[in-house]
Amino acid sequence: xxxxxxxxxxxxxxxxxxxxxxxxxxxxxxxxxxxxxxxxxxxxxxxxxxxxxxxxxxxxxxxxxxxxxxxxxxxxxxxxxxxxxxxxxxxxxxxxxxxxxxxxxxxxxxxxxxxxxxxxxxxxxxxxxxxxxxxxxxxxxxxxxxxxxxxxxxxxxxxxxxxxxxxxxxxxxxxxxxxxxxxxxxxxxx
Numbered sequence: 221x222x223x224x225x226x227x228x229x230x231x232x233x234x235x236x237x238x239x240x241x242x243x244x245x246x247x248x249x250x251x252x253x254x255x256x257x258x259x260x261x262x263x264x265x266x267x268x269x270x271x272x273x274x275x276x277x278x279x280x281x282x283x284x285x286x287x288x289x290x291x292x293x294x295x296x297x298x299x300x301x302x303x304x305x306x307x308x309x310x311x312x313x314x315x316x317x318x319x320x321x322x323x324x325x326x327x328x329x330x331x332x333x334x335x336x337x338x339x340x341x342x343x344x345x346x347x348x349x350x351x352x353x354x355x356x357x358x359x360x361x362x363x364x365x366x367x368x369x370x371x372x373x374x375x376x377x378x379x380x381x382x383x384x385x386x387x388x389x390x391x392x393x394x395x396x397x398x399x400x401x402x403x404x405x406x407x408x409x410x
Contacts, residue, residue: 229335233313236302243303247283259388261330261358266290268356275325278348280314280341281332298324315340322350322400329357331390339373339407346378349397355379357393363410364391373408 224232236243254260265287269275275295279287282299288308291297299309300317310318315337327345335341345355355374364370371381371393378399385392 224334226336228337229313229315229341230337232335233302237311240303243301247305250283257388259390261387261390261392262286262290264358264387264392265328265330265356269295269326276323277326277328278317278319278324278345279328279330280317280345281329281334282309285309287328287330315344317344317348319348321347322353324348324353325350326354326356329355329359331358331360333357333359333363333410339405342374342377342408343402343405346397346402351397351400353397355393355395355397357395358387358390359410361386361389361391365410367391370408370410373404373406376404376406377408378403 269277269291277291277295277297279285279297279299282288282301284305285299285308288297288299292308297308298319300312300314301309302311304311312318314332327349329341333341349355367384371384374381374393374395378397378401379395380398381393381395383394
């Protein structure tokens with residue numbers, strides 16, 4: 221998995237398209253590792269949205285689609301990953317998802333900012349979120365060398381960061397889309 225952090229998502233997507241068993245093996249290992257975690261980001265996202273009004277949610281880098289499976293009865297969830305693990309997941313490069321502009325109420329990146337072009341994933345979230353829509357980013361805290369700089373990059377892009385809090389060994393950032401225009405295409409840096 222570490223090798224994917226250094227590659228552009230289009231090359232990773234091409235690789236997994238031709239080698240889906242590698243993707244499946246990675247997620248089997250990930251599923252096993254999650255069993256020992258005190259908190260799992262996907263479960264936390266489900267807890268946040270298991271009630272309330274019907275929403276349209278985009279789960280970017282959804283893996284096996286746990287969030288979509290858990291919330292399908294209450295919300296419309298579009299899951300995106302390199303391989304479609306089930307019928308609720310669309311196989312694609314999450315830098316370019318097949319959704320219309322301003323079609324999402326919520327965009328989730330749960331341990332999904334892999335690839336050296338992850339800023340383009342955030343641009344895609346900005347494009348697909350409606351004005352005032354909510355962005356969730358949950359990443360391993362150890363990935364951040366400058367969380368304040370990361371937050372500043374999101375704000376420069378056109379998001380208003382509401383919270384940036386620890387969640388066990390993760391950092392959970394919640395932001396809303398505050399500008400219809402993408403204000404900056406400068407890279408966001410961990």
